Amino acid sequence: xxxxxxxxxxxxxxxxxxxxxxxxxxxxxxxxxxxxxxxxxxxxxxxxxxxxxxxxxxxxxxxxxxxxxxxxxxxxxxxxxxxxxxxxxxxxxxxxxxxxxxxxxxxxxxxxxxxxxxxxxxxxxxxxxxxxxxxxxxxxxxxxxxxxxxxxxxxxxxxxxxxxxxxxxxxxxxxxxxxxxxxxxxxxxxxxxxxxxxxxxxxx
Amino acid sequence: xxxxxxxxxxxxxxxxxxxxxxxxxxxxxxxxxxxxxxxxxxxxxxxxxxxxxxxxxxxxxxxxxxxxxxxxxxxxxxxxxxxxxxxxxxxxxxxxxxxxxxxxxxxxxxxxxxxxxxxxxxxxxxxxxxxxxxxxxxxxxxxxxxxxxxxxxxxxxxxxxxxxxxxxxxxxxxxxxxxxxxxxxxxxxxxxxxxxxxxxxxxxxxxxxxxxxxxxxxxxxxxxxxxxxxxxxxxxxxxxxxxxxxxxxxxxxxxxxxxxxxxxxxxxxxxxxxxxxxxxxxxxxxxxxxxxxxxxxxxxxxxxxxxxxxxxxxxxxxxxxxxxxxxxxxxxxxxxxxxxxxxxxxxxxxxxxxxxxxxxxxxxxxxxxxxxxxxxxxxxxxxxxxxxxxxxxxxxxxxxxxxxxxxxxxxxxxxxxxxxxxxxxxxxxxxxxxxxxxxxxxxxxxxxxxxxxxxxxxxxxxxxxxxxxxxxxxxxxxxxxxxxxxxxxxxxxxxxxxxxxxxxxxxxxxxxxxxxxxxxxxxxxxxxxxxxxxxxxxxxxxxxxxxxxxxxxxxxxxxxxxxxxxxxxxxx
Numbered sequence: 001x002x003x004x005x006x007x008x009x010x011x012x013x014x015x016x017x018x019x020x021x022x023x024x025x026x027x028x029x030x031x032x033x034x035x036x037x038x039x040x041x042x043x044x045x046x047x048x049x050x051x052x053x054x055x056x057x058x059x060x061x062x063x064x065x066x067x068x069x070x071x072x073x074x075x076x077x078x079x080x081x082x083x084x085x086x087x088x089x090x091x092x093x094x095x096x097x098x099x100x101x102x103x104x105x106x107x108x109x110x111x112x113x114x115x116x117x118x119x120x121x122x123x124x125x126x127x128x129x130x131x132x133x134x135x136x137x138x139x140x141x142x143x144x145x146x147x148x149x150x151x152x153x154x155x156x157x158x159x160x161x162x163x164x165x166x167x168x169x170x171x172x173x174x175x176x177x178x179x180x181x182x183x184x185x186x187x188x189x190x191x192x193x194x195x196x197x198x199x200x201x202x203x204x
Numbered sequence: 205x206x207x208x209x210x211x212x213x214x215x216x217x218x219x220x221x222x223x224x225x226x227x228x229x230x231x232x233x234x235x236x237x238x239x240x241x242x243x244x245x246x247x248x249x250x251x252x253x254x255x256x257x258x259x260x261x262x263x264x265x266x267x268x269x270x271x272x273x274x275x276x277x278x279x280x281x282x283x284x285x286x287x288x289x290x291x292x293x294x295x296x297x298x299x300x301x302x303x304x305x306x307x308x309x310x311x312x313x314x315x316x317x318x319x320x321x322x323x324x325x326x327x328x329x330x331x332x333x334x335x336x337x338x339x340x341x342x343x344x345x346x347x348x349x350x351x352x353x354x355x356x357x358x359x360x361x362x363x364x365x366x367x368x369x370x371x372x373x374x375x376x377x378x379x380x381x382x383x384x385x386x387x388x389x390x391x392x393x394x395x396x397x398x399x400x401x402x403x404x405x406x407x408x409x410x411x412x413x414x415x416x417x418x419x420x421x422x423x424x425x426x427x428x429x430x431x432x433x434x435x436x437x438x439x440x441x442x443x444x445x446x447x448x449x450x451x452x453x454x455x456x457x458x459x460x461x462x463x464x465x466x467x468x469x470x471x472x473x474x475x476x477x478x479x480x481x482x483x484x485x486x487x488x489x490x491x492x493x494x495x496x497x498x499x500x501x502x503x504x505x506x507x508x509x510x511x512x513x514x515x516x517x518x519x520x521x522x523x524x525x526x527x528x529x530x531x532x533x534x535x536x537x538x539x540x541x542x543x544x545x546x547x548x549x550x551x552x553x554x555x556x557x558x559x560x561x562x563x564x565x566x567x568x569x570x571x572x573x574x575x576x577x578x579x580x581x582x583x584x585x586x587x588x589x590x591x592x593x594x595x596x597x598x599x600x601x602x603x604x605x606x607x608x609x610x611x612x613x614x615x616x617x618x619x620x621x622x623x624x625x626x627x628x629x630x631x632x633x634x635x636x637x638x639x640x641x642x643x644x645x646x647x648x649x650x651x652x653x654x655x656x657x658x659x660x661x662x663x664x665x666x667x668x669x670x671x672x673x674x675x676x677x678x679x680x681x682x683x684x685x686x687x688x689x690x691x692x693x694x695x696x697x698x699x700x701x702x703x704x705x706x707x708x709x710x711x712x713x714x715x716x717x718x719x720x721x722x723x724x725x726x727x728x729x730x731x732x733x734x735x736x737x738x739x740x741x742x743x744x745x746x747x748x749x750x751x752x753x754x755x756x757x758x759x760x761x762x763x764x765x766x767x768x769x770x771x772x773x774x775x776x
Contacts, residue, residue, distance in 0.1 A: 041436075
């Protein structure tokens with residue numbers, strides 16, 4: 001198929017129209033809207049079953065909320081470093097942005113390590129996914145969150161590896177905008193999960 | 205996320221030298237991906253129709269040997285019924301209406317060079333391809349495909365003790381569905397981003413063709429409704445494979461939860477399929493009536509209102525499920541309310557025909573057939589949406605007939621209309637009109653011969669999901685109607701032979717199509733047939749709305765949206 005568009009030498013910018021939308025960012029928001037319904041649906045189901053059950057009782061009381069609280073702090077810090085990376089990219093300091101981005105990803109890894117200890121502890125105390133409906137939900141919801149976190153960490157490390165002194169600052173800024181948007185979403189999900197799956201059941 | 209893929213996809217030098225694999229199989233071109241979706245959907249459609257042939261034969265002549273299949277056993281009956289529904293809704297209607305038409309037409313209609321994220325688009329196709337393969341594989345695992353019905357209600361579908369031997373069939377069903385959802389989600393991200401952010405200059409939202417609007421609203425509905433069901437599918441997989449009890453009453457859970465999750469998605473899903481189908485009809489009607497569409501903005505608002513309301517109606521599928529009967533009243537009210545925007549749309553479409561110069565070309569015939577049957581489907585939805593009458597009609601063939609009268613006109617009949625209408629743009633050749641009309645008559649007459657008897661069977665109390673109706677005395681008087689319906693299906697199947705001949709012969713031997721064979725106004729007709737690699741030689745500037753036909757004081761009876769085409773046509 002002859003590409004006559006090339007012959008007449010027209011511009012190949014994908015969006016030649018002056019719409020005020022940035023397509024990468026818009027695509028990410030649309031994706032997050034779908035994700036919101038995924039986690040939102042799960043949380044609604046969790047609350048509905050909670051009401052149906054008349055509380056989680058002794059099952060919920062055993063949830064390890066101190067470790068959850070520490071993890072909340074870790075994830076907050078990770079988001080802070082991600083925001084600092086964005087700030088560094090904005091003033092065209094790629095090296096600093098790279099350091100902050102790596103820190104954010106490493107804090108994500110720390111979260112996973114703490115989470116692994118928490119899972120192991122619960123498991124050894126007999127709170128397996130099959131122990132009770134509460135624990136099925138607990139593993140499903142936090143597990144789904146861990147998967148999201150894992151994806152974010154891989155992309156953040158990948159992006160950090162791609163940054164070198166010749167990296168165009170605007171490119172890095174744009175990429176950081178997309179991944180950080182995702183990262184803040186995953187953190188927001190965690191805050192809701194922490195309240196819903198740790199604090200409220202632990203309080204009875 | 206996919207910014208680099210965009211840059212890579214649009215470096216056209218790379219495209220010039222790509223081989224067969226990149227050009228046709230792993231293409232990132234939205235037009236090629238759209239055609240891949242079309243072929244996948246057509247193939248799965250023929251599988252789905254074959255399954256319906258198996259169970260309809262069994263329904264008409266219970267216990268007899270079905271040609272090409274043999275005697276139908278009870279598990280086989282439930283397998284083919286389940287797989288027919290699943291394939292037709294999730295692997296035919298969605299790939300054809302969203303995947304094929306959405307992919308092919310959205311960038312062309314809004315004046316973009318490609319989708320926003322071309323590689324994501326390619327991934328979307330290959331994801332649904334894997335899902336389709338898994339679903340087809342499930343026929344051949346021990347125990348066969350899922351027997352649990354296309355709605356897969358728990359606890360029947362939950363624990364293997366209820367459906368012994370159907371372990372892998374049920375698991376593969378869930379996995380294939382989750383993959384299908386992931387694929388359509390990827391497509392939806394592309395549709396929304398492309399139509400919102402990549403429109404040509406002058407293409408304001410109020411100049412977008414109605415099909416683009418409907419694909420947009422359908423994508424939003426899908427993205428906002430499928431999340432809870434994805435969660436539900438994962439939970440059900442955990443129940444089946446790990447041994448949790450998210451839906452099992454003996455483990456303290458509420459089995460109605462699955463029905464809520466399924467229908468919270470399932471009802472918007474009906475509109476996800478219906479809206480693009482209606483969009484196709486709304487594209488075809490003005491062109492072959494040579495009139496502007498009646499009430500463009502009113503239709504758009506009706507679509508948006510219907511989309512919002514579609515999230516509030518799901519429990520009308522559950523009136524007899526044992527949920528709190530108090531809830532049935534509000535859901536009846538919302539269900540009746542949602543018929544208002546659809547009535548607005550249908551009246552607007554009928555008013556478009558009023559005093560138009562109608563040409564009964566093949567696309568127009570399919571559009572009119574779809575319109576007529578969609579009205580029948582809509583009207584019969586009212587007794588089902590009303591709590592009191594639904595209690596009688598629930599799970600009878602009336603539901604089947606209603607459902608098929610909404611989805612077949614939009615997904616299949618309008619889909620065929622769309623194929624005939626956009627075939628010149630897709631393949632650069634015209635289809636044969638005579639074969640097309642034969643195809644229409646067989647399909648439409650056959651379709652009504654199947655489903656009008658099914659309405660009567662349902663009113664007569666004929667229950668669905670009955671394998672051997674001959675063992676029930678109350679079913680005896682209804683049996684002749686089943687025979688008529690099955691003969692109708694055989695007519696439909698016979699009618700697809702001219703279609704297949706026409707489709708493949710025209711693709712290679714058809715007359716060369718001009719850029720704008722129908723004298724239509726929208727942007728896809730402002731470029732070559734088939735469009736060049738990046739759709740437009742120069743991105744057109746849009747100067748008017750999409751349906752300017754028969755404007756007073758003009759030499760020709762159509763005014764293209766694109767400025768350049770208009771200038772060229774004025775000289776000729």
